[in-house]
Amino acid sequence: MAVRALGILSAVGLLVGLVMAFGVAPRETTQGNVQRIMYVHPPLAWVSYLAFVVVAVASVAYLVRRRPAADRVAHASAEVGVVFTGLAIATGSIWGKPTWGTWWTWDARLTSVAILFVMYLGYLLLRGTVEDRERAARYCAVLGIVAALDMPLVHFSVYWWRTLHQPPSLMKPGGFTGSSAILWPLLVNVGAFTVLYAYLLAKRVRLLRAEAEEAFA
Amino acid sequence: MTDVPLIRISGIRKAFGAQAVLDGVSLDVRSGEAVALLGGNGAGKTTLLKIVATIMRPTAGAATVAGHDCARAAETVRRLVGFAGHGAWVYDELTARENLRFWSTLDGGASPDETLTAALAAVDLERAAGARVRTFSAGMKRRLSLARLTLRPARVLLLDEPFSGLDQRARKWLEGYLEAFKLRGGALLMVTHSLGRELGVADRIAVLAGGRISLDTPRAGLADDDVQRLYAAHVEDPV
């Protein structure tokens, strides 16, 4: 079964990623071993953004074609995305305490992710309040599109608002200064978390479909 | 136009959450025909009407108006259909005339003042034309919404309890209007609760119960008592 294969692949990937994060990657000189959080935090943040891009794409697809399957993908991706976003914030906060000396600073990236988190919590809240499934699908599709288009605006506004920040570690082209000893473990973890996301998404979509079928029977 | 019924409802299902209100409803209304849709509270009469009117989409099945699908070609259907539901579609702070002008402009064909006056006169509202709808009784609001229907040339009328709250005069006028509408070749589907004289316009009676059409019979030759008896026999839990 394809879903199970994804699950096994993600488990293996995460295991390899863990070994690389602690066995292969060197101890960073300025931050010390705390920097090893980097092998979990940026992958989580990456998956958060990915999940909400998937929400937006599925939302557009739903509004155009009106297939319940597209709506289920949007719903599932939002839910999985909220879990990952929450974790990205938590790990970022844990990383911040020893490096910045505080659990929370209004750092541009942290703030952006926090706003993302609140927006998609609202999205799930809206899902929960509308009983008619078809209407919930339409409303959430619109919200998903608005939220996704809002993201660049949030990014720029927060970025200009708080210019004291480090540039994102890898996302910026040419901005990466770390050695390949750091790069590889990071990439492996990004890959592993992405597969994990795909697995959870598939599982959640399958569950939603089964629930819908049950409602029909 | 005799081969395709103006309204064709085939295998409509509509579920709200886990609960199916309509479970495979099929019904045809031909040109020049009026069908009265009966059924107990919550039988799904209004839901069915709203699906044909393109206000709701069916979970499964299809409804067509003059061959156009109500879900996929909703815009085409909307040009052919006149609808009056539970709400009167009025704004309390606008006058009767302003309400009519608003809807006719929104429909794309701002009617001239004389047409609006004529429509108001038809439902006996010409003297109240300049009064705010806030001051109107329920029956007057109802009449105003019927006046709105006359502004728009429709081939299909979908009416939800059109006679409720109307006085004798207005009833008579509406009966006349609907008869003329049938003569022009229109198709009428109306929901009703009462089994009294408003069935007079109807050529057929359909009873909706348990999510399906449980009875579909010509009205001709049926006495009031027969209708009562048939209705009681076909509604699962009589109200």
Next chain:
Amino acid sequence: MSFARRAFVVAWKDVLVERRSKETLNALAFFALLLLFVFQFALGPDRERLTGVLPGVLWLGFILSGLLALGRTFLVERDHDCWEGLLLAPGDKSAIYVGKLMGNLALMALVDTLVLGLFVVFFDIDVGHAFPGLVLVVALGTVGLAAVGTLFAAMTAHVRAREVLFPVLLLPVQVPVLLAAVKATEALLLGEPLAGVAHWIQLLAAADVIYVAVGVLTFDAILEG
């Protein structure tokens, strides 16, 4: 042409209804006055501190009164099922969105003027040379707020817990507008020229364009019922 006429008739209807009932406007005027008291009590009479937080407080005033005004706009469509009529009127549904938006902007222009006027008088702000820039920022910010607000108000009109859900959905999306508007207002009040806040103005303009475009494109799906 028909699009413009249909949008206009919706806006005309909303303005007329509001002018006659004055329901929202009266409440909002009172609310703005109350806000002034609340802010004054919360911040104390310290001039120094007041100047520092004034741009933020001013926009809090705009946003809070905007939330109240926008959240109500589709209630009038719900009262006698007029909603159905809007949906069934043949033609482009985005005309209705544009009409509602215009009606809302007319209302909010009044409210914004009132809030700004009250603040200028009671907090003794020296607007002077900053005034044209300030008007521009307020206008751009209000359009952004109203564009998404109109869309979300339509969305939450039929939903349980509407009063809570509306701000909960709207506020996170409005973060960019809020940040840009507050920062630009702050700079302008400190005497900076309009060119100095060009990047914020551009962000606001971009947000307005995006929001209105999304509203026009997706309103159809919301009106469906």
Next chain:
Amino acid sequence: MPDNWGFVAAAYVITAVVLGVYWARLVRREKALAHRKPGRTRS
């Protein structure tokens, strides 16, 4: 610079626990659903 292993552990453990709980919840709901509808087959 101290190593702060505690923080590293906290970050990894929290991630593992939350994702694990979410995964287990999905599995449980799927099982409960399959249990309620024993006769139905799903692709």
